[in-house]
Amino acid sequence: MTIDWIHFTPWQSLGGGILLGLASSAFILFNGRILGISGILAGLLSPRSGDVGWRIAFVLGIAAAPFVSALVLPVDFIVAPRIEAAYASIAMAGSLVGFGTRYGSGCTSGHGVCGLSRLSPRSLVATLTFMAFGFLGVYVIRHAI
Amino acid sequence: MQHRISEFLVGLLFGLGLILSGMTDPSKVLGFLDIFGLWDPSLAFVMGGAIAVGFFAFAWAKKRTVNFLGGVLHLPTNSQIDKPLVVGAVLFGAGWGLAGFCPGPALVSLASGQIKAAVFVVFMLAGMQLFEMLGRGATQAQ
Numbered sequence: 001m002t003i004d005w006i007h008f009t010p011w012q013s014l015g016g017g018i019l020l021g022l023a024s025s026a027f028i029l030f031n032g033r034i035l036g037i038s039g040i041l042a043g044l045l046s047p048r049s050g051d052v053g054w055r056i057a058f059v060l061g062i063a064a065a066p067f068v069s070a071l072v073l074p075v076d077f078i079v080a081p082r083i084e085a086a087y088a089s090i091a092m093a094g095s096l097v098g099f100g101t102r103y104g105s106g107c108t109s110g111h112g113v114c115g116l117s118r119l120s121p122r123s124l125v126a127t128l129t130f131m132a133f134g135f136l137g138v139y140v141i142r143h144a145i
Numbered sequence: 146m147q148h149r150i151s152e153f154l155v156g157l158l159f160g161l162g163l164i165l166s167g168m169t170d171p172s173k174v175l176g177f178l179d180i181f182g183l184w185d186p187s188l189a190f191v192m193g194g195a196i197a198v199g200f201f202a203f204a205w206a207k208k209r210t211v212n213f214l215g216g217v218l219h220l221p222t223n224s225q226i227d228k229p230l231v232v233g234a235v236l237f238g239a240g241w242g243l244a245g246f247c248p249g250p251a252l253v254s255l256a257s258g259q260i261k262a263a264v265f266v267v268f269m270l271a272g273m274q275l276f277e278m279l280g281r282g283a284t285q286a287q
Contacts, residue, residue, distance in 0.1 A: 004185040007176055009167055013187040016166020017194025023159035024195065025202030030151050032212035032219050035159065037248040042273045057149040061156020062249065066257035068157060069164045077165055081254050082172035083261045085244040094251075094265040096240025098272020101248060104233020105223070108247040109159075111234075112192065117199025118207070118220070125226050130238030131178075137242020138178040 012077055024113050036110020037062075038101035104130070148214065160253050166191040169253045171245025178242050 027035040031054065040055050069078055085093065101107040104126055106115065111130075115123020167173040167187055176185035212218045241247050246254070246265050254262030 001180055002183050004176055004183040007173065007185045007187070009187045010190045013166045013190040014194040016162045016164070016168070017191035018198055019158055019162030019165060020191065021195035021198025021202075023155050023162060024199045026151070026158070027155045028206045028212070028218070028220075029202055030213045031148065031155065032214075032216050034219065034221060035155070037252065038273070041248060041252075041270070042277070045270065045274055046277055053149060054152045057152035058156040059252065061153040061158075062160040062252050063256035064153075064157050065160020065164060065253050069161055073161065073165055079167060079170045079173070081170045081257075081259055081262070083244070083254075083259065084172055084175065085261070087261070087264060090244050090246075090261050090265050091268045093240040093244035093246065094268025095272040095275075096236045096243065097246065097248065097251075097265075098269035098274075099276050100233045100236030100238075100240060100272070102233065102273050102276035104230050104237055107237060107249075108241075109249055113195045113199055114203070115221075116192075117196050118203035119200075120221070120224070122221075122224055122226050122230060126230055126234040129231055129234035130241060133235050133238025134178045134242040135180050137239045138175055139181050141243065142175075142179060142182055 020109075020113055021117070024109070024117065028114070034110055034114045036106050036114060038098075038107040039105070039110055042102055100130075148216075151214070159249065160256075162195075163250050163253050166194075168247075169250040169257075171250075174245040174247075174250070175242070178245075 024035040027033050033054070040058055043051060043055050044059070097107070106123065106126060111123040111126040116127060163169050168191060173185060174188065176183070177188035206218060206220065209218055244265060246262070248269065251262050251265050251269065255266045
């Protein structure tokens with residue numbers, strides 16, 4: 001293991017993490033919901049009466065972020081996404097993420113942030129598992145093939 | 146309406162957090178997942194910052210029966226560590242490592258006009274729909 005000091009951004013990432021924590025905190029305390037992106041999206045695919053509006057409002061908020069970030073965040077803090085994967089990999093990855101997050105009842109937000117924050121052993125197992133397989137996936141692609 | 150505004154603002158705050166943290170850059174995410182290569186530990190700080198704040202909020206939420214706006218407080222009740230949880234996390238982790246996108250950052254990048262993010266989101270929704278069609282069965286939505 002070698003640390004990538006050039007790309008390491010501890011303070012900025014900590015600051016972003018604090019915003020994620022504040023958003024998750026506000027969502028449970030004010031709206032009474034777990035902030036889990038995969039669950040929020042999945043509820044829009046099989047909509048139930050009276051259970052749609054809050055999901056749409058939340059997703060619109062996320063969608064507004066790249067536009068608002070240009071106004072509120074210092075320009076040095078906004079990095080244009082670099083997407084290395086080819087289209088075939090993107091399609092495969094999307095399918096795995098979509099199916100897997102539903103099967104496992106959550107993703108990085110629901111299990112990783114909210115679940116670990118509320119000390120859920122179930123979410124700890126999920127988070128350790130998806131991180132382990134994320135490490136493994138990158139190892140296979142970058143170092144084994 | 147008050148509720149819709151608060152949900153919108155929470156989504157916005159979450160999206161800004163993803164952008165500031167570096168999570169919306171798949172290359173940075175892959176740099177974090179590349180522990181056997183040139184490793185960028187930044188995303189551990191994202192997780193640490195989020196949990197340091199969330200821990201107090203959820204401790205508070207557990208003591209309450211209603212939320213601050215007077216509505217139901219939906220805390221998960223399923224505590225079973227079962228096969229769907231682990232298999233689902235395996236598939237999700239593999240997909241995450243393959244492209245560097247998880248659901249939230251993919252939505253942000255879609256909104257900022259990234260074509261590959263749009264393709265990712267279409268296939269992600271298809272994967273979710275496939276799960277719905279195969280029957281959610283024993284698993285519970287979170």
